[in-house]
Amino acid sequence: MKQYTIDPITRLEGHGKIDIFCTDDGNVENVYFQVPELRGFEKFCEGRPIEEISQIVTKICGVCPGCHHMAAGKAADAVFGVQPTSAAKKIRELFYMAHFVHSHIAHFYALAAPDFVVGPDAPKAERNIVGLIAKVGVATGTEVISQRRKAQEIQALLGGHQTHVILNIPGGVRKGLKEEERKDVVEKAKGFVEFARFSLKLFNDVVLSNKEYLDLVLNGPYSLKIHSMGLVDEKNHVNFYDGKVRVVDTEGKELCKYSANEYREFVAERVEPWSYLKFPYLKKIGWNGFTEGQTSGVYQATPLSRLNAADGMATPLAQEEYERMYSTLGGKPVHATLVMHWARLVELLYASEHCLELALDPEITSPDLRARIDKVPTEGVGIVEAQRGTLTHHYWTDEKGIVTKANLIVGTTNNNAAICMSLKKAAQGIIKQGVTVTDGILNMVEMAFRAYDPCFSCATHHLPGTMPLVVNFRDKDGNIIRSLSR
Amino acid sequence: MTCPGKTVFIGFGSTALKDDGLPAHLIGHLATDPRFNHVTFLTSPVGGLELIPLFSGHSCAVLLDTVKTGKAAPGEVSHVIYPDFNETLHLSSQHDASFEQTLALGKKLGIPLPEKIHILAVEIVDNLTLGEGMSPAITERFDAILSLVGDVLQAVGGRR
Known part of the structure; x- marks a missing residue:
């Protein structure tokens, strides 16, 4: 049996490894996607006051900190048995819509679109956001940077920092929105809506109108x-x-x-x-x-x-x-796994529209930002949708609100089995007897899990074709007969 | 060597990962140093496309990151000027773009970027353990590191 090892596939928020086991004739028999690193953030939360947790968990990862902040904030509400005020809930949602806008824009334009606009088998030096802009034009690139930045500005305005957010407190939020700030958010949100519509048109023009790409999306080894x-x-x-x-x-x-x-x-x-x-x-x-x-x-x-x-x-x-x-x-x-990219753009439009709805809501500037807390803390669960999947935070505390136990099911964890299976199907469909494993072939395997936008490590959806890969080709005795790396 | 215009100093890392938080801790001191009243201090967990707006409006950028090569003494500060370095952990975002691609994109879009980008890398011991404090080796050398980084910042980002 031959074995191909892709290691490391991650560098930032974790570490991963892919082992591809092949039969003697070169076909893929099985694939194991492994995460051999333990981060243990749940243990780190123990002994901390529950009201601090929503700030601590933003440091789990620099990519979706707002999601952890929201899930932990909602869990803290539940621990104290309190619901945030209506205005506070809207402030939280406004922040969260901006978080989705910035993340979904980044994923589509920097990670997903190059595969289709530049091409899945294009030279890796071109298969990135720079190559993408060369194809779609400087004006689009400028808008990507501009819209993403505006979404970050809304997060920083409400959260104190765009990444290390300090917005949520049990029963509410620390900061509201002033009228002048609201007007600015309205203008930004209008821009998000237009840009989301433009992005959907781009997807339509580039992917859906291309028979080869549409066939790859619907009938390739990605379902x-x-x-x-x-x-x-x-x-x-x-x-x-x-x-x-x-x-x-x-x-x-x-x-x-x-x-x-x-x-x-x-x-x-x-x-x-x-x-x-x-x-x-x-x-x-x-x-x-x-x-x-x-x-x-x-x-x-x-x-x-x-x-x-x-x-x-x-x-x-x-x-x-x-x-x-x-x-x-x-x-x-x-x-069809690759339809996730289309769905992500539909979500981008929803987040943009809802951001505008919230900014136009008169209650968004209400000073009623925190509900009274009068219960002894016990236990609470908070669930939100992270960009990468349903995110669950569960905390148990003592009567003083000190965390005694925590359990987190993060977005990507939900998809762990699915990612393993998608990788196996992609590898089986792409790596076959007589197929020369080129950079383009490796990229097409990467496309199977890049669609999930996974977050155990950012590198699992690194720039198309530039993810650090080492593939070892082994004979049936396990000896390496050829290595490819990039 | 002195920067001709506005300077931005960006520290990368997470204060929840032991020595990874060193840049943020250093910034806490540098930002209150009257020598650097004219410098914009920022922290960021990661770079990538995020760097473009952070760079905007500055003619000089000083980026402070940590490294764990095992080939230098803890606290040793390396100073390189772009592009004389290899790819880095925090200056890229694997969720969007690498450092070099970010700069290439900025140039392609006609966005004015700093003429000089100085990268300071401090050799650290532990950036994988969850914890807000720093390792004993880095804690012990903190004042010396602060002094070294301050000297470099004054040299490259000081007033004309």
Whole structure:
């Protein structure tokens, strides 16, 4: 048996390794995606006051700090048994929509679009955001930087720092919005909406109008038929900040719907000896291995799964795009992994529209920013949608509010099994007997997990084709007969 | 060597990862030093595309990061001027763009970037353990590191 090792695939927020086991004739038999690093952030939270946790967890990762801040903030509310005031909730959501706008713009233009606009097998020196701008024009590049920056400015305005956020306190927020600031946010949000619409048009023109790309998206080795998870509001519309977690099966039928504090009745975590990253699965179905289909316990929590799990979008323009997407693809649910990029743009439009809605809401400048706390702290769960999946924070405290135990299921952890399976399918579909493993081939394998926008390490979706890779080709005795690296 | 215009000093890292937080701790002192009243001090966990707006409006940038090569003594400060260095951990964001691609993008878009980019890298001991304090070796050398970095900043980013 031959073995290909891709190690490291990560450098920043964790470390990962891919082992591809091949048969003697060169076909892929199995793939293991391993996370051999333990970060142990939950242990770090123990002994800290619960009201500090939402600030501490922003340092888990410099990429989605706002998500951890929101989940921890909501969990702290629950620990004290308090709901934030209406105005405070809107301030939080305003911050959070800006967080989604900046992250989704960065992912699409810097990580996803180069594969399609420049080409999946284009020279790696060109397959990046610089190459992308060369194709789509300087004006678009300027807008990418400008819109992303404006979203960051809104986060910094409300959160004190765009990354190390200090917005949330139990029952509310530290800072409100002044009228002059609100007017500025309105103008910025209008720009987000226009740019999101432009981005969807770009996707339509470049990907959907290209038969080869559309075939790759829909019929390539990138499909995975598993269940879909996402947070929804009372109308079953996509919601990033609040609501209930809904899971639909591979046919689109509701499997379960639960509140944050019920998550342990619905999700369990499996441990594999070869990875520190756990494998969550649907408890009521059970763990049936790395399998697809209705009997599988594996689910995904991604932009695509959020749309699959919902009945629609809560804003009008995003709803139009939602309907167009499913109409184009032949209905719901969709299991084509690369459609996550399209779904992410629909979400970008929703976040932009909702950002504008909130900025236009008269209550957003209300000084009523914190609810009174009068209960002894105990235990609480907070769930939000992170860009990379459903994010759960669960804390237990003593009567003084000191954390005694914590459990985090981060966005990417939900997708651990799905990523392993997507990698295997992509590798099996791409690396075959007689196929020369080139840089382009490696990039097409990378595309399978880059779509998930994973966060155990930023490097797993490093710039297309520039992710640090070492692939060892081994003979049946395990001897390296050829190495490729970049 | 002195910067002809406005200077921005950016420290990278996380204060929750032991020595990784050294730049932020140094900035806490440098920002109150009257020698550097004219310098803009910023902290950032990661670079990438985020650097473009941070650089904007400054003709000189000084970036302070930590390194763990194991080949230098803890606290040793290396000073390189772009582009005389290899790829780095924090100056790139693997969620969007590398340091060099960020600069290339800025130039392609016609965004005025600093004429000189100085990178200071401090050899550290532990950037993987979760904790707000620093390792004993770096804590012991903190004042010396602060002095070294301050001297470099005065030399490259001081007033004309």
